[in-house]
Amino acid sequence: MPCTFTPGPIPGLVIIQPRVFADDRGWFMESYKKSEFIDHGISEDFVQDNHSRSIRGVLRGLHFQRSPHAQGKLVRCLDGRVWDVAVDLRRGSPTFGRYHGIELSPENSTMFYIPPGFAHGFITLSEHAEFVYKCTEEYAPESDGGVRWDDPDLALPWPLDQPLVSPKDSQLPFLADLGKDFAL
Numbered sequence: 317m318p319c320t321f322t323p324g325p326i327p328g329l330v331i332i333q334p335r336v337f338a339d340d341r342g343w344f345m346e347s348y349k350k351s352e353f354i355d356h357g358i359s360e361d362f363v364q365d366n367h368s369r370s371i372r373g374v375l376r377g378l379h380f381q382r383s384p385h386a387q388g389k390l391v392r393c394l395d396g397r398v399w400d401v402a403v404d405l406r407r408g409s410p411t412f413g414r415y416h417g418i419e420l421s422p423e424n425s426t427m428f429y430i431p432p433g434f435a436h437g438f439i440t441l442s443e444h445a446e447f448v449y450k451c452t453e454e455y456a457p458e459s460d461g462g463v464r465w466d467d468p469d470l471a472l473p474w475p476l477d478q479p480l481v482s483p484k485d486s487q488l489p490f491l492a493d494l495g496k497d498f499a500l
């Protein structure tokens with residue numbers, strides 16, 4: 317079985333450890349195999365692949381798309397190191413507002429599956445980071461949304477101070493501004 321699938325501490329999150337076959341040439345791994353993911357409860361179709369490069373200190377997030385374009389994401393870091401975080405914003409979830417953070421790098425080969433209904437972000441810990449992810453829905457700017465990275469209610473333990481945040485992300489609302497009935 318090439319990959320190990322470990323449920324995260326919040327239901328729906330999955331930490332995936334591919335089996336890496338190293339030899340004199342380098343290494344090989346399966347980064348996505350549909351049948352195996354389905355066997356482990358990840359049955360959505362992935363319809364878009366994204367790739368970004370960031371410099372040290374760049375923080376992207378916290379982002380989500382609203383229904384009917386809510387995205388599940390299968391994320392990994394191809395170069396450098398990031399701290400990646402998913403925040404549960406699912407309606408009715410007993411773990412609403414809770415987060416799980418994880419370091420991703422080519423050294424640990426770890427992949428992280430984040431289902432629809434979570435906000436997602438990451439910060440670059442190394443000089444550069446190349447970040448790739450598969451999404452279960454296409455980009456739909458009209459459904460784009462997010463929450464401020466430094467939301468006091470979420471109190472995320474970002475591992476770097478004074479991150480570089482885009483103008484768009486620094487104007488995202490706090491969770492409390494979205495109203496008490498807000499959920500994805």
Ligand SMILES: Cc1cn([C@H]2C[C@H](O)[C@@H](COP(=O)(O)OP(=O)(O)O[C@H]3O[C@@H](C)C(=O)[C@@H](O)[C@H]3O)O2)c(=O)[nH]c1=O
Pocket residue numbers: 366368376377378379380436437438454455482484
């Ligand atoms: C996400 C996205 C952006 N774009 C465009 C819009 C904009 O002009 C430019 C940069 O977009 P952003 O600043 O939103 O890129 P970025 O901050 O990297 O956005 C990403 O952040 C991480 C944390 C996620 O979880 C992703 O789902 C996505 O929201 O790229 C697309 O054309 N397609 C896409 O799928």
